[in-house]
Structures are given as C-alpha cells and as structure tokens.
Amino acid sequence: xxxxxxxxxxxxxxxxxxxxxxxxxxxxxxxxxxxxxxxxxxxxxxxxxxxxxxxxxxxx
Numbered sequence: 485x486x487x488x489x490x491x492x493x494x495x496x497x498x499x500x501x502x503x504x505x506x507x508x509x510x511x512x513x514x515x516x517x518x519x520x521x522x523x524x525x526x527x528x529x530x531x532x533x534x535x536x537x538x539x540x541x542x543x544x
Contacts, residue, residue: 487513491525491537 494506513521526540527533 485518486520486522488522488524489513491523495525495527495533495537 489506489510491506491510493500493502494510497503498507510521510523513519523537524539525533525537527537533539
C-alpha cells in the first residue's frame with residue numbers, strides 16, 4: 485500500500501503535539517514492510533530535508 489503523509493508539522497514543529505504525532509505515524513508506517521511511505525512538505529531550495537520529502541519546485 486502506498487501512503488502519503490503531510491510532513492510539514494514534523495519538519496517545522498517537531499516538539500509540538502501535532503509534530504510528535506506526525507513523527508510517530510511515520511515510524512509506525514515504516515514498521516510495516518507492505519507500506520510505501522511518501523512524505524510531502526515544503527523546504528528551501530538547498531535544504532537537506534528535500535532529500536527525504538517530496539517538495540514543490542518553488543522554495544519555501
């Protein structure tokens with residue numbers, strides 16, 4: 485199964501409630517071998533997060 489996750493809360497507010505929920509959901513989904521997880525978010529053009537997350541062509 486292929487699942488997309490909005491990663492903006494985890495990337496920008498990792499210590500907030502919603503950020504921690506997104507990180508926990510990512511970990512839980514990655515634990516299942518039948519799940520293909522795709523992360524989506526925004527980041528500046530040269531940010532290392534772009535290597536892990538699908539971002540729009542324009543920078544944040």
